[in-house]
Amino acid sequence: MNISQTNTVAELAVENPATTRVFEKYGIDYCCGGNRTLVEACHLADVDYDQLVNSINEAAGKDANEKGDSDWRRESLKAMMAHIIDTHHVFTRTELARLNELLAKVCDRHGAKHPELAELQVRFHDLRQDLIPHMLKEEQVLFPYIDQLEQALTGNAELPVPFFGTVRNPVNMMEREHDAVGALLREIRTLTSDFTPPQDACISYQTLYGALSDFEADLHQHIHLENNILFPRAVAFEKSFASASSEDRPDSQSCGGHSSGGHPSGGCFGA
Structure with missing residues (x-):
């Protein structure tokens, strides 16, 4: 995934549902607090930014090789x-x-x-x-x-x-x-x-x-x-x-x- 420090947590969760499992693991709020940037979310959860990005990319890559979750942006x-x-x-x-x-x-x-x-x-x-x-x-x-x-x-x-x-x-x-x-x-x-x-x-x-x-x-x-x-x-x-x-x-x-x-x-x- 193309991830920047200005991406919001919600944007990443919507783009690839597999990232929500990563956010759960690290205690990052992606539902009610999804408007925060990834950097802000890392600071609040006391999580290393680079470590989180690596985990997101790993989950996204694994999800791409499997059936994955529904893309609700495109479903009715x-x-x-x-x-x-x-x-x-x-x-x-x-x-x-x-x-x-x-x-x-x-x-x-x-x-x-x-x-x-x-x-x-x-x-x-x-x-x-x-x-x-x-x-x-x-x-x-x-x-x-x-x-x-x-x-x-x-x-x-x-x-x-x-x-x-x-x-x-x-x-x-x-x-x-x-x-x-x-x-x-x-x-x-x-x-x-x-x-x-x-x-x-x-x-x-x-x-x-x-x-x-x-x-x-x-x-x-x-x-x-x-x-x-x-x-x-x-x-x-x-x-x-x-x-x-x-x-x-x-x-x-x-x-x-x-x-x-x-x-x-x-x-x-x-x-």
């Missing part, structure tokens, strides 16, 4: 959203339920000796409270609109005027909620000493920390796909549709028009 938005729901949303819901039970069990058995488990339980509860409605808003409001937007841009359907004005409004909200989730994940990592179980940890304790680590990695990938690929593409699609509409149908309403369908103009996604 419909396919990408289906992947996010079927892969990441399903995993998140399943693991939230499993981890909640496992954490309660570990707290009950080890909480007296390890008081940090009580704080971990609070932070995990906060994470659940954020993620469950967040995914519903995506599945019930934002993703259906993006699907309609893509169909309208290809001429296969009319685009209804959304109650939230423009796609940028719900995208901004989802990104803010992603930031909150990212902050909670960092707190959980700190409370668990980078998911390192104590020496007296039982099998359930060890399983909990391993599962939390896997959960974090999946959420990073999940948020990366949305923040760095899906959302920017959706915003660009809406701009293209608005531009085409103004040229071909000058009397039609733009995507930022008045609310319809009885919804309040701001709604839960208002500016």
Whole structure:
């Protein structure tokens, strides 16, 4: 890969998905903090720049010789959203339920000796409270609109005027909620000493920390796909549709028009 010090972490993650595994290894935030340059990210994570670049090139070279990951820059938005729901949303819901039970069990058995488990339980509860409605808003409001937007841009359907004005409004909200989730994940990592179980940890304790680590990695990938690929593409699609509409149908309403369908103009996604 052609890598420069001014490349952002997100740019590299989008260009070659194999780099996300390298970023996970070195503790570099490529989802919520993807706008940082590689140099800035190395400084924050206390990682040697040259070592990181070598690891990225090695991973990219290996990925080129294998099947590799899907290039979501070129897949349809419909396919990408289906992947996010079927892969990441399903995993998140399943693991939230499993981890909640496992954490309660570990707290009950080890909480007296390890008081940090009580704080971990609070932070995990906060994470659940954020993620469950967040995914519903995506599945019930934002993703259906993006699907309609893509169909309208290809001429296969009319685009209804959304109650939230423009796609940028719900995208901004989802990104803010992603930031909150990212902050909670960092707190959980700190409370668990980078998911390192104590020496007296039982099998359930060890399983909990391993599962939390896997959960974090999946959420990073999940948020990366949305923040760095899906959302920017959706915003660009809406701009293209608005531009085409103004040229071909000058009397039609733009995507930022008045609310319809009885919804309040701001709604839960208002500016």
